[in-house]
Amino acid sequence: MTLVFLGLLALAWIAVFLPAAVRARRSAPLSTAERFKRRMSLIAPRASGGRWIVVPESYDRLASSSFQRGQQRRTRIFIGLLVASAATGVVAIFAGGGAWEIHLATDASLALYVGLLLAAKRRRTEQDMKLRSLEARRARYEPVTFHEPVRASGGRQN
Numbered sequence: 001m002t003l004v005f006l007g008l009l010a011l012a013w014i015a016v017f018l019p020a021a022v023r024a025r026r027s028a029p030l031s032t033a034e035r036f037k038r039r040m041s042l043i044a045p046r047a048s049g050g051r052w053i054v055v056p057e058s059y060d061r062l063a064s065s066s067f068q069r070g071q072q073r074r075t076r077i078f079i080g081l082l083v084a085s086a087a088t089g090v091v092a093i094f095a096g097g098g099a100w101e102i103h104l105a106t107d108a109s110l111a112l113y114v115g116l117l118l119a120a121k122r123r124r125t126e127q128d129m130k131l132r133s134l135e136a137r138r139a140r141y142e143p144v145t146f147h148e149p150v151r152a153s154g155g156r157q158n
Helices: 002-026 029-043 059-095 099-140
Strands: none
Touching: 059 099
8 A cells, every 4th residue: 555655656746847857958058059059050051061150240230220129119109199199089079078187198198208209319319419529539639659669767768
């Protein structure tokens, strides 16, 4: 009877821990590295048999794509608020009552968002102007060159 109980207990432990062990094996770094190697082989030229060089994307491209995604997100939010304001306005005209309060809250949200967009644009233009100013100053100064070698003690070499 004790052996049957221990056998059932062992089966229960296996049933609990085996799926967890399989999941851990699947998400181990080795399988991630293997997936990376497989994906790299898909995009690598077939004729080359050497090593791959992974080069990070340029900062300008990352910044540009990030700005474009943000711009699209801001446009979607603005259009959503604009449509919501128009829809609540139409509902308020026909329904009246408490719908006007909802419409005014939507209008206030739209006005606040437009204000935030304008402030963000002003900050971006100020940053661009400051950056251009610094680049112009840097371009005006010539690099310093030393014509005579100088000793560590401060005197001239002969």
